[in-house]
Amino acid sequence: MSDELKSRQFIALSLTINGKSWEGKVPAEETLLEFVRNRLGLTGTKRSCESEVCGACTVLVDNQAVSACNYLAFEAEGKRVLTIEGLEVDGKLDPLQEAFIRNVGAQCGYCTPGQIMAAKALLLENPSPTREQIAEWLSGNICRCGAYPAIARSVLEAARVEQTRKEKRNA
Amino acid sequence: MLTPFHVLHPTTIPEATRELQRLGERVKVYAGGAELLLLLRHKLLEAEYLLNIKGIRELNGIVRDGSLLRIGATVTHHRLESDPLVRECLPMLAHAESQVANIRVRNQGTLGGNLCFNDPHSDPSTSLLVYEAKVMVAGRSGVREMPLNEFLMGMYATALEPDELLIEVLVPPLQSGFGDAYLRVHNFQRPTLGVAVAARLQDERIAGVRLAVGCIGPKAERLGELEAQLMGASMVEAERVIGQSRPYLNDLLQPVNDLLGSADYKLYIAQVLLQRGLEQAVHSNGGHESVG
Numbered sequence: 001m002s003d004e005l006k007s008r009q010f011i012a013l014s015l016t017i018n019g020k021s022w023e024g025k026v027p028a029e030e031t032l033l034e035f036v037r038n039r040l041g042l043t044g045t046k047r048s049c050e051s052e053v054c055g056a057c058t059v060l061v062d063n064q065a066v067s068a069c070n071y072l073a074f075e076a077e078g079k080r081v082l083t084i085e086g087l088e089v090d091g092k093l094d095p096l097q098e099a100f101i102r103n104v105g106a107q108c109g110y111c112t113p114g115q116i117m118a119a120k121a122l123l124l125e126n127p128s129p130t131r132e133q134i135a136e137w138l139s140g141n142i143c144r145c146g147a148y149p150a151i152a153r154s155v156l157e158a159a160r161v162e163q164t165r166k167e168k169r170n171a
Numbered sequence: 172m173l174t175p176f177h178v179l180h181p182t183t184i185p186e187a188t189r190e191l192q193r194l195g196e197r198v199k200v201y202a203g204g205a206e207l208l209l210l211l212r213h214k215l216l217e218a219e220y221l222l223n224i225k226g227i228r229e230l231n232g233i234v235r236d237g238s239l240l241r242i243g244a245t246v247t248h249h250r251l252e253s254d255p256l257v258r259e260c261l262p263m264l265a266h267a268e269s270q271v272a273n274i275r276v277r278n279q280g281t282l283g284g285n286l287c288f289n290d291p292h293s294d295p296s297t298s299l300l301v302y303e304a305k306v307m308v309a310g311r312s313g314v315r316e317m318p319l320n321e322f323l324m325g326m327y328a329t330a331l332e333p334d335e336l337l338i339e340v341l342v343p344p345l346q347s348g349f350g351d352a353y354l355r356v357h358n359f360q361r362p363t364l365g366v367a368v369a370a371r372l373q374d375e376r377i378a379g380v381r382l383a384v385g386c387i388g389p390k391a392e393r394l395g396e397l398e399a400q401l402m403g404a405s406m407v408e409a410e411r412v413i414g415q416s417r418p419y420l421n422d423l424l425q426p427v428n429d430l431l432g433s434a435d436y437k438l439y440i441a442q443v444l445l446q447r448g449l450e451q452a453v454h455s456n457g458g459h460e461s462v463g
Contacts, residue, residue: 009177028221029173031208051209052276053360064249067275070208074178121274140273140360 011074017042018086026073033057033068035076036083044084044113055141058114058121059083065121084113087120095165096120096158105154107145115141119155127166128159173211178221184229184309184338190222191334192311198222200336202245205272205280206288230283230338233257242340244283248295249274251282260344263351263367267298270353272360283337286322289329289390292361296323297385298353300393301367304342310335326389345369349379352451354444355386362386363431364440368448377401377409377453382445387437388425394445396423406450413445 010025017040026035036042036059048056050069057068060082061075087094096116099105106112115138122129122137129137134155135148143151178201181187191198201207201221210216224230230243233254240260242251251257252269271277271285271294285295286306296319304319311334319340322330331337345351348371355365364386371379380401385391397416401409417438420426424441426434 008175011178027175028178029175031173034172050212052205052272052279055273055275058275064278065275066278070204070212071279072178072204072208118274137274140275 013074013077015076015078016080018081018083028072028074030073031069032059032061032066032071032073032076032081035073036068036081042083042085046110046113048110053140053142054111054114055118055138056111056114058117058141060117060121060124063121063124065118082117082120084117087116094120094158095161096123096155099154099158099161100151103150103154103157105147105150107143107147111141111143111145115143115151119151119158122155123159123162128163129155131156173208174214174217176211176218176221178223180223180226182226182228184227184336187222187224187227187336188309188311188334190220191336194220194222195333200224200284200287202284202287203247203279203281204284205276206284206290224283224336235260236341238343240342240344242282242342244337244339245281246283248272248277248280248282248285251295252277261302261342263298263345263353263369264295264302264342267294267353267365267367270294270355270357270362276360282340286319286340287329287331287337289323289325289327291326291389291391292363292386293391294353294355294362294365294385297365297383297391298367299340299342300383300385300391301351301369301381302342302345303381304340306337307339307341308335309338314338316341320393323390346371346379350452350455352448352455354448354451356440356444358431361431364437364444365391366441366444366448368445368452370449370452372406372453375405377404377406380449382449384420384424384441384445387434387441388423388427392423394420394423397445401449406453409449410446413442413449416442416445 009028013026014023036045046056048054052067052070059068062079118141134152198220199218201223225245230245232243234241248268248271252265258265306322349369351369353367356363367383369381380398382394400412426437428434
């Protein structure tokens, strides 16, 4: 091993996490999942397959869904990271969270933060998706309890609620 | 936890290739990480250094250059599925890219990374073979161009030398009159089988055809002999010829028995999807459908 490697490499990082700025240094190999869970204590984001298959660790980086388990933290430099904890605004849940509660879009709940964050990315890109588009998009988020119908219902309903609110605001 | 490594951030292609020469096997190119980080996590690969090429601006473009589209190595799958230029000029590639794994992988994984990894279970290479794409590779003695089918050598193997960097993929759109289709079956977000077809009919006979099959053997392959047999055939004859192509497909594609299905099953489905893909390509002129 070369001299250069005798010490770990720490990389300066400055980002926005759930609307707040964070500055510091992180080891080069630290994943975004380790960063939010271990460093920031934001444990809503779940670790599961660690292979970018299950979707339990989905967070948004500049509104794009990523697997936090397989995303190096230093890559979030200058970006906005949003986790499930950041969806609530001024004590009010996101329409997606409300819809998941109303429709019981979960059974055990372990995949739910990932499902909601993936759905959030979808609604940011396509505010009124069809059921098929929701199914296609969320096919990368696995729910071992099989709550898929209720999850799809929740997302459809949240999309409708947001659209109605938007129309009212614009009226 | 990933084993610690150092990350290098070159901003130019020569700087990147110099680092590859300097560090040899101790450095791995980091173009997106979708696959590399998994291999590192599972200790299938070791790296003292990651060469992060995402800061090299020239590698991040999608540019029309005469009759070609030049796609930079660090362009993500999601950009390829949604970019207006790609959708207009290379609709089959855009469709194949939209089928890659899931949205998180498509946001992170890049075309260059995908081709250099050459996972047998992959979507982009199959459609790129039908487009007759070329790759540009930078190394110590400058840049060389080679056809994609020569670049993709075998399972997880490419013609890339350890000190070379894939910088661009050059993709000529299909000639007018050609329709295309990319059909696949998949299981848990990974393709079991992918079939890409481009074809043109004239007077109800096949006047041009390109076929490729991916995922069932070591690497995606163009089906040159079958294409030659199909020239001049009617669609009814074509269906019969494809139906009889099993020994040829078996020799060429070397399908394996695995948890995704038996080699027999994969050959059968390959023939079915080739027949369907041909039908779809000649009739719908750019229509796309996903199976499974």
